[in-house]
Amino acid sequence: MSAILHDGVVWWSIFATAVGFGGVVANEAGLVEVDLPFLVPDRDTMARRLAARYPAAGGENPLTRQAAQLLADYFSGRPVRFDVPLAERRFTVFQREVYGLVRQIPRGEVRTYGEIAAALGRPAAARGVGQAMARNPLPIIIPCHRVVGAAGQLTGYSGAGGVDSKRWLLALERSAPAKDDKGIQ
Structure with a gap:
């Protein structure tokens, strides 16, 4: 890679x-x-x-x-805004669209693969969304841990530690303030 x-x-x-x-x-x-x-x-x-x-x-x-x-x-649990440039040239158009939507999921919240697909105007593309998440080279910055299965289950996480890490990250986000005094998530 x-x-x-x-x-x-x-x-x-x-x-x-x-x-x-x-x-x-x-x-x-x-x-x-x-x-x-x-x-x-x-x-x-x-x-x-x-x-x-x-x-x-x-x-x-x-x-x-x-x-x-x-x-x-x-x-450390502090709310931050990852307003940094990404090297997006190597992403497909579909990945850019998926990653753009996933970056908008608020801290501590989740969306399903299907919800992301529907928001893209491609309701049948939930598996494609899952594949994009599996190929995400920028976990946390593109918060793929906030994307879950149809029934809300924590499914495959390609980051180190797998689903246990996904669970830990969501717990971290839910235990910290959603926004700081500057409105940063």
Whole structure:
């Protein structure tokens, strides 16, 4: 997968959370990947993981530092707005549409795959929405954990830790204030 992401220079940053260390990767176009902190116990392990996938990375840049801070804030329970550029060129038109809608789901709320498909004007495309979620390289920033099965069940989560991580993320969002005093979700 990383070969697809190498559109020139790539940068990455690491962020610390109570559940482990995560990583965020960007290129000139914007963010390309978030590596969730679940199951990564230390900074060195995450650094080795990112260095193996991106051996020619140019260290950090302002975007990776900003995204890493936003993700650390998110994992500490603070409401944040992920108003950062994404490297969307590698997404299909359908994925861009799905990801755009999913980014609008408020913190702590969920939508079903079918609801997303219907909102796109493609009510029969629930499986396609599920496939887009499974390919989401930017979990949390594109909050695919907020998309659930038809009966509200927590179904497949491709992020580290699987469905248990999805459950944990939703619990985190529901236990924290929905908005801060600036209206940030």
